[in-house]
Amino acid sequence: xxxxxxxxxxxxxxxxxxxxxxxxxxxxxxxxxxxxxxxxxxxxxxxxxxxxxxxxxxxxxxxxxxxxxxxxxxxxxxxxxxxxxxxxxxxxxxxxxxxxxxxxxxxxxxxxxxxxxxxxxxxxxxxxxxxxxxxxxxxxxxxxxxxxxxxxxxxxxxxxxxxxxxxxxxxxxxxxxxxxxxxxxxxxxxxxxxxxxxxxxxxxxxxxxxxxxxxxxxxxxxxxxxxxxxxxxxxxxxxxxxxxxxxxxxxxxxxxxxxxxxxxxxxxxxxxxxxxxx
Numbered sequence: 001x002x003x004x005x006x007x008x009x010x011x012x013x014x015x016x017x018x019x020x021x022x023x024x025x026x027x028x029x030x031x032x033x034x035x036x037x038x039x040x041x042x043x044x045x046x047x048x049x050x051x052x053x054x055x056x057x058x059x060x061x062x063x064x065x066x067x068x069x070x071x072x073x074x075x076x077x078x079x080x081x082x083x084x085x086x087x088x089x090x091x092x093x094x095x096x097x098x099x100x101x102x103x104x105x106x107x108x109x110x111x112x113x114x115x116x117x118x119x120x121x122x123x124x125x126x127x128x129x130x131x132x133x134x135x136x137x138x139x140x141x142x143x144x145x146x147x148x149x150x151x152x153x154x155x156x157x158x159x160x161x162x163x164x165x166x167x168x169x170x171x172x173x174x175x176x177x178x179x180x181x182x183x184x185x186x187x188x189x190x191x192x193x194x195x196x197x198x199x200x201x202x203x204x205x206x207x208x209x210x211x212x213x214x215x216x217x218x219x220x221x222x223x224x225x226x227x228x229x230x231x232x233x234x235x236x237x238x239x240x241x242x243x244x245x246x247x248x249x250x251x252x253x254x255x256x257x258x259x260x261x262x263x264x265x266x267x268x269x270x271x272x273x274x275x276x277x278x
Contacts, residue, residue, distance in 0.1 A: 002144070005122060005142060007192055013058050017056075018270075020247040022220075022250075029045070046077060052256075053262070062081060064078065078119065082120075091123075093124070093247075096124050098124060099129065109141035123150055123218075148194050153182075156221030200221040200225075201231050218247060242278065251269065
């Protein structure tokens with residue numbers, strides 16, 4: 001029987017702590033590293049961050065858009081980054097935010113969760129706004145291959161709130177509908193399921209009973225967006241241990257390009273998050 005992604009992630013968090021390091025090679029961050037906004041700068045940055053956070057972070061989260069902007073050469077760098085991360089036994093959350101009708105999601109599932117794809121990740125982020133049920137191909141591939149899907153529920157950006165807090169015909173907030181739907185899909189006799197949600201650390205506590213999700217949480221908004229380890233701990237105060245993966249990007253990346261400074265920044269965030277959550 002294939003272990004669920006939730007169980008694998010929980011084991012990794014217990015061993016290394018709840019830190020996920022975002023790898024976000026934007027033009028601005030490359031320039032701050034005195035690197036060109038080019039494929040060469042992209043590759044240097046990505047591999048340097050990976051090297052610096054090994055043995056500190058439970059996972060990395062490459063933001064696919066920053067690779068995709070360079071076309072096939074950008075995807076070549078992403079494939080190399082992911083291959084080296086797999087060799088180093090660090091979990092990969094592909095921040096691709098894919099989501100379409102079910103037929104199209106078959107292709108996304110093969111790309112990000114299928115064994116034969118060079119882009120295969122341990123988990124991928126997905127948008128539910130063509131319907132949670134439309135994501136079934138991603139869910140099925142994740143379950144079959146021991147991989148995961150983090151579905152956007154309540155994101156950390158202010159612009160998302162009006163949509164995510166809107167009411168359905170049944171007077172249920174959209175974010176609550178997504179949380180409830182994922183909890184229903186995760187129902188199992190033991191352990192965490194393969195399906196998680198993205199829930200920003202800058203958001204208010206939802207009405208939904210978070211400990212009942214039955215899967216992991218990916219938590220952006222930590223660091224430069226304003227939330228700290230204590231904010232994360234308050235939001236998830238009753239959730240089972242090692243179910244929260246907190247994503248920190250700019251607050252760590254801005255310490256580069258010096259590897260030691262990057263490593264120190266990652267370790268400080270890891271220690272603060274571990275103290276608050278574990």
